[in-house]
Amino acid sequence: MKKVIMGNHALSYGAMLSRAQVIPAYPITPQTQVVELLSEMCASKTLDAKFIKVESEHSAMASCISASAAGARTFTATSAQGLALMHEMLHWASGGRHPVVLGNINRAMAPGWSIWTDQNDSLSERDTGWMQFYCSSNQEVLDSVIQAYKVGEALMIPAMVILDAFALSHTYEVVEIPEQDKVDAFLPPFKPEIRLTPDDPHAFGGLTGPEHYFELRYKLQKDMEKAPALIEGTGLEFERLFGRRLGLVDEYKCGDADLLFVSSGTAGYTANVAVDLLRDEGIKAGNLRMRVVRPFPFETVRRILGKAKKAAVVDRNISYGHHGIFYQEVKSALYGVKKAPPVFGYITGLGGRDITPDTFKEIAAHALAKDGPDEEIVWIGVKR
Amino acid sequence: MKKVIMGNHALSYGAMLSRAQVIPAYPITPQTQVVELLSEMCASKTLDAKFIKVESEHSAMASCISASAAGARTFTATSAQGLALMHEMLHWASGGRHPVVLGNINRAMAPGWSIWTDQNDSLSERDTGWMQFYCSSNQEVLDSVIQAYKVGEALMIPAMVILDAFALSHTYEVVEIPEQDKVDAFLPPFKPEIRLTPDDPHAFGGLTGPEHYFELRYKLQKDMEKAPALIEGTGLEFERLFGRRLGLVDEYKCGDADLLFVSSGTAGYTANVAVDLLRDEGIKAGNLRMRVVRPFPFETVRRILGKAKKAAVVDRNISYGHHGIFYQEVKSALYGVKKAPPVFGYITGLGGRDITPDTFKEIAAHALAKDGPDEEIVWIGVKR
Amino acid sequence: MKEKKAKRIVYRSEREMPLMVISVGSQTHNLTGAWRNIRPEIDLEKCLKCGICWKFCPEPAIEIVDERPVVDYDYCKGCGICAEECPAKCIVMAEERK
Amino acid sequence: MKEKKAKRIVYRSEREMPLMVISVGSQTHNLTGAWRNIRPEIDLEKCLKCGICWKFCPEPAIEIVDERPVVDYDYCKGCGICAEECPAKCIVMAEERK
Amino acid sequence: MVEIRFHGRGGQGTVVASKVLADAIAKEGNWVQAYPEFGVERRGSPVVAFIRIDDKRIYDKSRIYAPDHVVVLDPTLVEAIDITEGLKEGGTIIINTDRKPDEFPFRGRFDVRTVHATEIAVKHKLGNLAAPIVNTAITGAVVKVLGLTKLESLAQAIREAIAIKPEDNVKAAQEAYERA
Amino acid sequence: MVEIRFHGRGGQGTVVASKVLADAIAKEGNWVQAYPEFGVERRGSPVVAFIRIDDKRIYDKSRIYAPDHVVVLDPTLVEAIDITEGLKEGGTIIINTDRKPDEFPFRGRFDVRTVHATEIAVKHKLGNLAAPIVNTAITGAVVKVLGLTKLESLAQAIREAIAIKPEDNVKAAQEAYERA
Amino acid sequence: MKKDKKMTLTLPAEELMSPGHLACQGCGATLAMRYMLKALGQRTVLCIPACCWAVIDGPYPYSCLDAPIYHCAFETAASTATGVKAGLEMTGDTETTVVAWAGDGGTFDIGIQALSGAAERNDDIIYVCYDNEAYMNTGIQRSSATPYGAWTTTTPVKHFKDRPKKDIVAIMAAHRIPYIATASVSHPEDFVKKMKKAKAIKGTRFFHVFAPCPTGWKSRPDDSVKLARLAVQNAYFPLFEIEDGEKVTINLKLKEKKPVADYIRLQGRFRHLSEAHIAAIQDEVDARWARLLKSC
Amino acid sequence: MKKDKKMTLTLPAEELMSPGHLACQGCGATLAMRYMLKALGQRTVLCIPACCWAVIDGPYPYSCLDAPIYHCAFETAASTATGVKAGLEMTGDTETTVVAWAGDGGTFDIGIQALSGAAERNDDIIYVCYDNEAYMNTGIQRSSATPYGAWTTTTPVKHFKDRPKKDIVAIMAAHRIPYIATASVSHPEDFVKKMKKAKAIKGTRFFHVFAPCPTGWKSRPDDSVKLARLAVQNAYFPLFEIEDGEKVTINLKLKEKKPVADYIRLQGRFRHLSEAHIAAIQDEVDARWARLLKSC
Numbered sequence A, B: 001m002k003k004v005i006m007g008n009h010a011l012s013y014g015a016m017l018s019r020a021q022v023i024p025a026y027p028i029t030p031q032t033q034v035v036e037l038l039s040e041m042c043a044s045k046t047l048d049a050k051f052i053k054v055e056s057e058h059s060a061m062a063s064c065i066s067a068s069a070a071g072a073r074t075f076t077a078t079s080a081q082g083l084a085l086m087h088e089m090l091h092w093a094s095g096g097r098h099p100v101v102l103g104n105i106n107r108a109m110a111p112g113w114s115i116w117t118d119q120n121d122s123l124s125e126r127d128t129g130w131m132q133f134y135c136s137s138n139q140e141v142l143d144s145v146i147q148a149y150k151v152g153e154a155l156m157i158p159a160m161v162i163l164d165a166f167a168l169s170h171t172y173e174v175v176e177i178p179e180q181d182k183v184d185a186f187l188p189p190f191k192p193e194i195r196l197t198p199d200d201p202h203a204f205g206g207l208t209g210p211e212h213y214f215e216l217r218y219k220l221q222k223d224m225e226k227a228p229a230l231i232e233g234t235g236l237e238f239e240r241l242f243g244r245r246l247g248l249v250d251e252y253k254c255g256d257a258d259l260l261f262v263s264s265g266t267a268g269y270t271a272n273v274a275v276d277l278l279r280d281e282g283i284k285a286g287n288l289r290m291r292v293v294r295p296f297p298f299e300t301v302r303r304i305l306g307k308a309k310k311a312a313v314v315d316r317n318i319s320y321g322h323h324g325i326f327y328q329e330v331k332s333a334l335y336g337v338k339k340a341p342p343v344f345g346y347i348t349g350l351g352g353r354d355i356t357p358d359t360f361k362e363i364a365a366h367a368l369a370k371d372g373p374d375e376e377i378v379w380i381g382v383k384r
Numbered sequence C, D: 001m002k003e004k005k006a007k008r009i010v011y012r013s014e015r016e017m018p019l020m021v022i023s024v025g026s027q028t029h030n031l032t033g034a035w036r037n038i039r040p041e042i043d044l045e046k047c048l049k050c051g052i053c054w055k056f057c058p059e060p061a062i063e064i065v066d067e068r069p070v071v072d073y074d075y076c077k078g079c080g081i082c083a084e085e086c087p088a089k090c091i092v093m094a095e096e097r098k
Numbered sequence E, F: 001m002v003e004i005r006f007h008g009r010g011g012q013g014t015v016v017a018s019k020v021l022a023d024a025i026a027k028e029g030n031w032v033q034a035y036p037e038f039g040v041e042r043r044g045s046p047v048v049a050f051i052r053i054d055d056k057r058i059y060d061k062s063r064i065y066a067p068d069h070v071v072v073l074d075p076t077l078v079e080a081i082d083i084t085e086g087l088k089e090g091g092t093i094i095i096n097t098d099r100k101p102d103e104f105p106f107r108g109r110f111d112v113r114t115v116h117a118t119e120i121a122v123k124h125k126l127g128n129l130a131a132p133i134v135n136t137a138i139t140g141a142v143v144k145v146l147g148l149t150k151l152e153s154l155a156q157a158i159r160e161a162i163a164i165k166p167e168d169n170v171k172a173a174q175e176a177y178e179r180a
Numbered sequence G, H: 001m002k003k004d005k006k007m008t009l010t011l012p013a014e015e016l017m018s019p020g021h022l023a024c025q026g027c028g029a030t031l032a033m034r035y036m037l038k039a040l041g042q043r044t045v046l047c048i049p050a051c052c053w054a055v056i057d058g059p060y061p062y063s064c065l066d067a068p069i070y071h072c073a074f075e076t077a078a079s080t081a082t083g084v085k086a087g088l089e090m091t092g093d094t095e096t097t098v099v100a101w102a103g104d105g106g107t108f109d110i111g112i113q114a115l116s117g118a119a120e121r122n123d124d125i126i127y128v129c130y131d132n133e134a135y136m137n138t139g140i141q142r143s144s145a146t147p148y149g150a151w152t153t154t155t156p157v158k159h160f161k162d163r164p165k166k167d168i169v170a171i172m173a174a175h176r177i178p179y180i181a182t183a184s185v186s187h188p189e190d191f192v193k194k195m196k197k198a199k200a201i202k203g204t205r206f207f208h209v210f211a212p213c214p215t216g217w218k219s220r221p222d223d224s225v226k227l228a229r230l231a232v233q234n235a236y237f238p239l240f241e242i243e244d245g246e247k248v249t250i251n252l253k254l255k256e257k258k259p260v261a262d263y264i265r266l267q268g269r270f271r272h273l274s275e276a277h278i279a280a281i282q283d284e285v286d287a288r289w290a291r292l293l294k295s296c
């Protein structure tokens, strides 16, 4: 069934169709509609889940974790300050191997208070052991939630589905809502091998000395390394059932491109518009949209970017005292790759400053005019 | 005056000599001695400061931030879970431009509970806009606290002084405790231009729309970019007064090295032992110890590593789904540098697994046997 | 008290902005009269000078000028509390011109 | 009840470990008798069989065997509570051999 | 690609109007995007919403700066703010008012249409005169004037979106369609 | 480089012993490192501490696995655990006990020395027989046997480190020095 | 009009809040701020966490208040105020009053830990909770201050709030802080008087302020003051003080209580309630009032 | 010895805690756990945040308890328990008792928000706070449960704790949860009885358990039970229950209270206190006891 829904509701539908069982959540702009609809669904029994009206995001994630340990499929959603308040518990979910799924609306971090989009909230959680899926359309949001459960539960690793504030969260788009029975066929119930139950009593997460900790974390990374192939495979399976394919990245006219944008989120779609405009002007541009950031798709990035003449990485985020985070990671991935292209790093759109097709055209003009980057960071659109 | 003190007390002495005025803190192993000594100092008036016995680390950082806004020099210390619980407030301190200084004892993140060292706690805060100083001796801890105030207050950016759990926090070493008047000469009182006072009323940190947020964050990054030179300059000034020099990095026999370790923390000193052992065996090894990670010392790293034949980056941390964090960032910094060497990435010592001179010798043997890295991550010391 | 009816501040460059996220201007540049679609009109003849309208205006958009209540239409949002609370019932809420 | 006096578990490889940080063995491998430097000795002749020593042992290291209290010295840490609480004063804390 | 901007007040359902319209348009198979102004909406304060329509997938997620048309739900806004900002030359302006198009100063540069949606809403008992709910009524006028979709699709979209008095809302939209 | 391991029980001040000794050694200009076992110390449980001494700056921050000497504060530990683990062949073992060195089974492989620090401590009223505080006394014996520093430096270090009855502690150390 | 008659102002004339702010029409929280500043004067630092007031104040680089404000993280009103007080004292200012100003969500829920900590330390701050009975700034979600029976977007009509309102005053009283007061925007003179009294006390002082919200309550903007008054008069929100956690003084004695139904019926958020529900609410109010009387 | 006489066991024989655990000699917290499990039985899930018990249980891959445990983050005992209960229910297990088991620091301080939230929602969990009156696991720092006068490493003798102990029971009573009880390791039969009673009640149940800590109190390990008993007998820690936040029942009536000094003098942490200080403590205990009697 096709419906015009907002990005936030795409998250709610995703959780509903995935039959999330425990949903502890706390409101924050611009996420509120996610939980409002879910609480409505629980009240009206459209969804057989326990909605827990926690008193903070910290508790939301704590409850997700322990409900997951008890064997339930769990969902929550948040944004910016709320995600940040969960930080300790994000480490916990991954270290404890609890495949929670969290919807995060990308919003700039305070202070000053902002409710507008940038990626610093979620990217500053890149080291917490969660998978991260960045979405560019409401359809992708909904589909990603379902896939995140599938991949996450197979690997026992939690996953975030991420969308831009307003530009996606509050934007209505046409979305195909899959049928429940088809989703059920794709995503079986969550049945973890080990769970918290008096039938098979274990202590979870006790004091772990230097003799054992290293190995447990090694396992986590090794399972993370299985994720890229699994995500691709899951994408294929999903395509067979639903006709839509999502992979680690989304290539738009990359094949013959002289200049490749590396982009993400809603800007990752706007970039396509710029690619077409540039091609109209005779410039062979392309766009590599990064959907999955954790695990980082090393091979895919190397394969695609390895062939480009130039790459322009567009970051709506920054690691202060370093570079844009995609820029940093793309360069790192390409290091040592033979004939890897010059890679330029651009920062734009922080705190909700709009990113338009013109932004990309300005970036293209800059990158095309130089042989290689001569500044650590190129700022686009800042009033200087 | 020379004293044999533990690393935690080096933090306390650093804060005392810097005349910290407000110290909100919460205990956590292995940091407790820091706050115990400070609370003792406040009780006995050795230090004229307000010690606030907050009920959580989140509140500790919130109180640091607002006391700093009110114009006081503030200090706190924590570790692992405590640092993680501060995460939202870490973003706040930097975004609000409050030069708080925080001592962090590197401890592995739960679950399982660990009290032993690795760097994931602080490195997973690398994107929060704080300067980060990693220490290798108790002397360096004490000196770094004083320098962190000097640099931080000049730029209005907060700073972390970081030391390994037990291997430094609980290890007693000989430390030269500088005289108070010399420290006073080096570090003048904190007098921010803008502060929270009814004499000049301003609202701090209000809602900041897309028209302004970007520029404010641009300023933060631009000031961060001033830090490397300032840290070097401050190190020189400190050397003139106290006879000890600390810079962005610490080079040990790097000049002619065929194989350069890139290391940090206490392992960054143990590496020196391995360098000597290897040189005894005729292998020209060297060690580049990273003291400052934020701001990332791009130029210094490029200059020193650009000349090496091979580099082996040793990470006591990991960004799950990616690489060791130093490995990632060093490669990123070297990307596009002509004749940059092959860089190998090793992960070892998570959760307090010991890193010994032999660990480095094993790493050297591995790196020397290959032309270039053929695995994403080389694990050292994991029981497989 | 900050400047009455302050101007909107326009920064053309980051260099003009203070280092910190701090306020340097008053909200009075924001003429919230535009929010109003009904307007309070005070019949001063009936007024008791009790000050209740002044007391309960949330903006505040009622000033005391020469010992009588005056609505500042630049700011009055038209909530109607003054009319509701006026003991003399001498404030009426009239429709704004459509 | 988990195995009495369980063995210490030795993992030689990460593959032997469960995926999650969970317990799979009992703490009884840990013979806390080594912590003791004084040892409770029960004079069963005087014992009232009241069970109070059993009740208050924090380990618990006192078992009821054949209707009488028996200290398990593998675990008794020598805290002395049993001796302190015994109403018959029939438990004495003796020094461990030095 | 067609881009439309809606002007209303916080609490008047401006976003709902744009959303219902988007819904109706999607029913005909077009691609569509609708979004509110990205800000803080306060009861009474002027607010804005947008829709973007195309016959192919819409990749552009940037904001609309130069709409083709403007729809004004609350006539008092015409004086309070500049509703023509960025509007393309010759664009249509649809205003809920009892006044005539030529009473508006910007009449020359733009194609001004008026419809008394408030009257229609009140007639169909959607709110009251002090607080009429005009958002569905006005969509009828928009569909008529701009011809973006069929009236039947609009009616369907209203039925699906509006929980309280759906049929009255449909009727109001129909009447506005006829009278616009 | 000299490396020493201390064995005691939680609550007995084992770490303090190692720290005081480090202090005393540093007073003679040597570089020194002292650290406890990196674990959870519980009242009564066996605990360990270490020191590492060199005449140049000590870069090595790894743990000590093969000490040159071992010091045992609590004699009951000799039976409870393996205090010789990793100890270098011929290394010295200093034990607080009233027994003779040749009463210990490992006598052959190592150089066993005994001193009745408990008696000395009790004599100087450091704790009581049930809970004697032997940590300072034993350091006197260590300084005598291993000759790492001067007795005067040890006395000074004890005075600086011990807040309660410093002089009695110094005297205990001196007596242990003499009797060791 | 009697030209000669002087205007009667029952509140201090000084105005530290300027118009142009971003509150909705008829916002009770805005009145509360206005009254508090009249009582405390300009030498006051405000710590405001996320809540409607974080927006009402105006965006960067503006502020509608003439007192300094630290806009702080949602859960940190109390710990921020504690820090400000310590910072001011250590830099030589011991006079300025430091106020934490938070909504019910920021107080009853996400901020209660920091508040409890400050109260336990008896930090020298005034904590004001303006209570509009839900998370309004994020669009009307339930908080633990939301009363039984109310609709919010997270307590939909089909499953309206089924737990009673958390008794924050009792919780604070259990902390035995020197001063606690309730206040209502319908009784500004009482509000100002108690706030001035609080200013003179040292230690942690707590205000629970009733602040109607037409947007969130689905009430008419012009009813805001009336609703607040009704709540006082029907003992839904009685006015009282507690000193040292023990000494209770009722500021407005009620001879006969108005029925709660009058109050309920003016608000859209209660529209779905049956007579039986309202009777239950009346019972609860009666019981609370009886407890209060007993505690004096 | 009378060979024929049967042993008298006043507690259930079932032992769900095995020896080999890592508590100090004479640990009261360990006794508390032993008693609780005797009362609740094996179909119990424990949620244990950072505290001594996180260590006592034993390191990975061991546990000294025969009930499942979720070792959770310090501040999350209550929210973890809430999640476990929800997770079990949604997977078909509605029988298992879910217990949050936390120290005083994890309850009075860093965990109070999660606890307050759970209580407000009346989540179906038993929350047990074993109170050893300081952060012991990290080496004896003050918590808000540390009593007036006590030394800890953050309340040094020169500046000993100068604030009274937070009244957690009053705070929880203000939440009006169905069941609250105090218990002491010196009175295990009473403890077990009340715990069994609590097990049968639905909603949030709170236990405040007195658990002496020889390490932190600088007391003799063999005095642990004696200290707990003295505290009950001198009304320093009276045994009582509160139902629905209102109905108070004193479980152990005290005809005459022993002097507090006997209790104080056995503990090194109070060594520095003068007679005057102790008299002040006695007054405070008397006042609290009087309040308790009044509230019945």
Ligand SMILES: Cc1ncc(C[n+]2csc(CCOP(=O)(O)OP(=O)(O)O)c2C)c(N)n1
Pocket (backbone or CB within 6 Å): A027, A028, A029, A057, A081, A082, A085, G029, G050, G051, G052, G053, G073, G074, G075, G102, G103, G104, G105, G106, G107, G132, G133, G134, G135, G136, G137, G138, G143
């Ligand atoms: C950590 C965190 N979580 C959530 C939010 C989102 N948030 C901002 S204001 C608010 C509601 C505030 O409610 P209340 O305190 O009652 O004040 P009101 O808005 O009603 O005035 C919420 C949930 C936030 N800013 N930070």
Ligand SMILES: Cc1ncc(C[n+]2csc(CCOP(=O)(O)OP(=O)(O)O)c2C)c(N)n1
Pocket (backbone or CB within 6 Å): B027, B028, B029, B057, B081, B082, B085, H029, H050, H051, H052, H053, H074, H075, H102, H103, H104, H105, H106, H107, H132, H133, H134, H135, H136, H137, H138, H143
């Ligand atoms: C966020 C966080 N802060 C601090 C700690 C360190 N910590 C662990 S246990 C503990 C003290 C616990 O005290 P309490 O709850 O009273 O239990 P007890 O140790 O006394 O049994 C502290 C401070 C932590 N684990 N997590």
Ligand code: SF4
Pocket (backbone or CB within 6 Å): C040, C056, C057, C058, C059, C060, C061, C062, C071, C075, C076, C077, C078, C079, C080, C081, C082, C083, G026
């Ligand atoms: S209508 Fe409202 S805003 Fe306008 S003057 Fe009256 S009270 Fe003030």
Ligand code: SF4
Pocket (backbone or CB within 6 Å): C042, C046, C047, C048, C049, C050, C051, C052, C053, C054, C069, C085, C086, C087, C088, C089, C090, C091
């Ligand atoms: S409330 Fe009415 S009577 Fe009183 S001053 Fe205002 S207008 Fe006059």
Ligand code: SF4
Pocket (backbone or CB within 6 Å): D040, D056, D057, D058, D059, D060, D061, D062, D071, D075, D076, D077, D078, D079, D080, D081, D082, D083
């Ligand atoms: S001495 Fe303590 S541990 Fe040993 S048996 Fe007696 S009570 Fe148990």
Ligand code: SF4
Pocket (backbone or CB within 6 Å): D042, D046, D047, D048, D049, D050, D051, D052, D053, D054, D069, D085, D086, D087, D088, D089, D090, D091
């Ligand atoms: S306490 Fe004493 S009398 Fe009672 S059973 Fe034990 S040994 Fe026997």
Ligand code: SF4
Pocket (backbone or CB within 6 Å): G022, G023, G024, G025, G026, G027, G028, G029, G030, G052, G056, G132, G136, G137, G212, G213, G214, G215, G216
């Ligand atoms: S939502 Fe309510 S509290 Fe917030 S500004 Fe509007 S009226 Fe005031």
Ligand code: SF4
Pocket (backbone or CB within 6 Å): H022, H023, H024, H025, H026, H027, H028, H029, H030, H052, H056, H132, H136, H137, H212, H213, H214, H215, H216
């Ligand atoms: S420190 Fe106290 S509570 Fe903790 S294990 Fe030891 S005796 Fe028990």
Ligand SMILES: [Mg+2]
Pocket (backbone or CB within 6 Å): G103, G104, G105, G130, G131, G132, G133, G134, G135, G136, G143
């Ligand atoms: Mg509110």
Ligand SMILES: [Mg+2]
Pocket (backbone or CB within 6 Å): H103, H104, H105, H130, H131, H132, H133, H134, H135, H136, H143
């Ligand atoms: Mg405790």
